[in-house]
Amino acid sequence: MSSPKGSKKVNDWKEFVDKSKSATLEIVNKLKEQSKGFSMGKQSKSVNAVSSKKMTGDLFDKCRKYDTAEKAKELGFYPYFRPLESAQGTEVCVDGNKMVMLGSNNYLGLTDDERVMKASIKAIEKYGAGCAGSRFLNGNLDLHNRLENELAKFVHKDAGLLFSTGFQTNLGIIQALIGRKDIVITDKWDHASIIDGCRLSFGKMEKFEHNDMADLEETLQRCQGANGILIVVDGIFSMEGDIANLPDIVKLAKKYKARVMVDDAHALGVLGKNGRGTAEHFGLESEVDIIMGTFSKSLASLGGFIAADKKTIDYVRHNARSLIFSAAIPPANAAAALKSLEIIQAEPQRREQLWKNTQKMMDGLKSMGYDIGESCTPIIPLLFHENERSLEVVKNLPGGEQFVNLGLMPTDIMGIAFWRFASEHGLFINIVMPPAVPPGRTLIRTSYIATHTDKQLDFALDVFSKVGKQLAIIP
Numbered sequence: 255m256s257s258p259k260g261s262k263k264v265n266d267w268k269e270f271v272d273k274s275k276s277a278t279l280e281i282v283n284k285l286k287e288q289s290k291g292f293s294m295g296k297q298s299k300s301v302n303a304v305s306s307k308k309m310t311g312d313l314f315d316k317c318r319k320y321d322t323a324e325k326a327k328e329l330g331f332y333p334y335f336r337p338l339e340s341a342q343g344t345e346v347c348v349d350g351n352k353m354v355m356l357g358s359n360n361y362l363g364l365t366d367d368e369r370v371m372k373a374s375i376k377a378i379e380k381y382g383a384g385c386a387g388s389r390f391l392n393g394n395l396d397l398h399n400r401l402e403n404e405l406a407k408f409v410h411k412d413a414g415l416l417f418s419t420g421f422q423t424n425l426g427i428i429q430a431l432i433g434r435k436d437i438v439i440t441d442k443w444d445h446a447s448i449i450d451g452c453r454l455s456f457g458k459m460e461k462f463e464h465n466d467m468a469d470l471e472e473t474l475q476r477c478q479g480a481n482g483i484l485i486v487v488d489g490i491f492s493m494e495g496d497i498a499n500l501p502d503i504v505k506l507a508k509k510y511k512a513r514v515m516v517d518d519a520h521a522l523g524v525l526g527k528n529g530r531g532t533a534e535h536f537g538l539e540s541e542v543d544i545i546m547g548t549f550s551k552s553l554a555s556l557g558g559f560i561a562a563d564k565k566t567i568d569y570v571r572h573n574a575r576s577l578i579f580s581a582a583i584p585p586a587n588a589a590a591a592l593k594s595l596e597i598i599q600a601e602p603q604r605r606e607q608l609w610k611n612t613q614k615m616m617d618g619l620k621s622m623g624y625d626i627g628e629s630c631t632p633i634i635p636l637l638f639h640e641n642e643r644s645l646e647v648v649k650n651l652p653g654g655e656q657f658v659n660l661g662l663m664p665t666d667i668m669g670i671a672f673w674r675f676a677s678e679h680g681l682f683i684n685i686v687m688p689p690a691v692p693p694g695r696t697l698i699r700t701s702y703i704a705t706h707t708d709k710q711l712d713f714a715l716d717v718f719s720k721v722g723k724q725l726a727i728i729p
């Protein structure tokens with residue numbers, strides 16, 4: 255695996271800093287500002303009020319002034335929107351160079367599976383390229399109905415409902431279910447689409463500390479008297495790979511008469527003996543009211559669905575705005591998801607291999623001394639802790655002193671340095687910075703695929719060992 259063409263060598267830290275001395279600091283400060291504005295509370299009237307005395311400004315001013323991304327690019331640190339020049343397999347081509355892919359949600363390795371691709375092509379031949387409208391009025395295909403029935407059967411629910419993306423699924427279900435006198439309770443680490451679904455609903459939103467059952471119970475007590483309560487959690491949390499404490503959530507939901515919805519975007523095909531997700535993993539399929547999933551991970555496509563009892567599905571089908579007012583999932587995507595679902599059920603060995611790969615990486619990373627948090631799934635984060643020795647290493651690189659003194663948080667410095675070093679060695683990994691994680695919790699997100707070979711994983715472990723030692727993150 256070689257360094258991406260055009261990527262800067264690790265040693266030119268001076269150039270990295272000199273190009274714009276304050277740019278990184280500015281980027282981080284802006285991110286911090288954004289993360290402040292990320293709170294869920296309703297904005298106060300005084301913030302929203304338009305003062306009649308003031309002149310109206312130009313709405314686009316903020317866009318003209320926005321240069322955070324440009325500055326990051328100038329610095330050589332822009333880890334977003336990287337164009338892949340190949341299918342998303344276990345290796346990808348970036349800038350003409352091969353990289354081992356450790357940043358994908360393609361858990362079962364089906365995105366480039368011949369059978370899935372052929373199913374898409376056949377669907378295009380039969381149904382055309384698009385649906386030309388929403389399922390509600392004119393875009394519904396027999397293929398859509400078949401897929402939602404198969405998905406419902408798979409997760410052991412009465413009925414299913416397809417949406418065009420996973421994001422739209424969460425928007426639609428929460429907006430449709432949570433009325434003015436209802437309350438939706440979310441885990442603080444829930445996915446952005448759940449948060450945005452809450453914003454779209456007319457009800458009240460409450461949050462509890464991540465996987466903290468005492469806090470959930472207090473929240474439920476505060477919410478008593480509501481018309482209805484829905485608790486929504488990610489099954490596997492997308493950034494740190496830990497699992498929701500579903501047994502206790504379900505117990506509390508029963509005690510306080512709440513309904514439970516699990517977003518199984520990352521758990522479908524991954525958790526449970528048959529890959530049916532978090533509820534199957536805990537033996538709680540009949541206790542979870544709504545299972546939500548996306549097609550953009552194990553199902554190797556694009557789209558999303560919910561599965562629940564017939565009456566709930568019927569209600570959501572006729573009340574979810576993101577379904578009714580948006581075009582149907584294209585035939586190629588629906589067919590790919592249907593074929594993937596068939597393969598998931600026919601080939602449990604894929605999931606077994608995914609867990610073998612996961613175990614190998616967990617053991618390898620832990621034995622090197624990495625902190626991988628509470629992860630127990632194929633999403634394995636590398637967490638950083640303030641460490642004088644690491645900062646010394648970065649300081650001693652050409653230009654490193656200035657870089658360290660920019661005023662970044664130590665964990666940001668370590669994350670940026672780690673991402674650069676590992677990318678240069680040929681690993682495609684993701685850096686996750688605030689506001690996607692709380693300030694001070696910058697991490698490297700790695701994720702694993704059933705079709706990764708031992709050779710690729712050994713290569714990755716070797717890079718992690720070299721880079722970790724180089725940066726004094728591990729002994």
Ligand code: PMP
Binds near residue numbers: 419424492549550
């Ligand atoms: N829920 C979770 C937990 C996710 O991680 C994601 C996307 N990564 C979504 C929902 C949205 O799904 P999609 O990208 O398929 O729209």
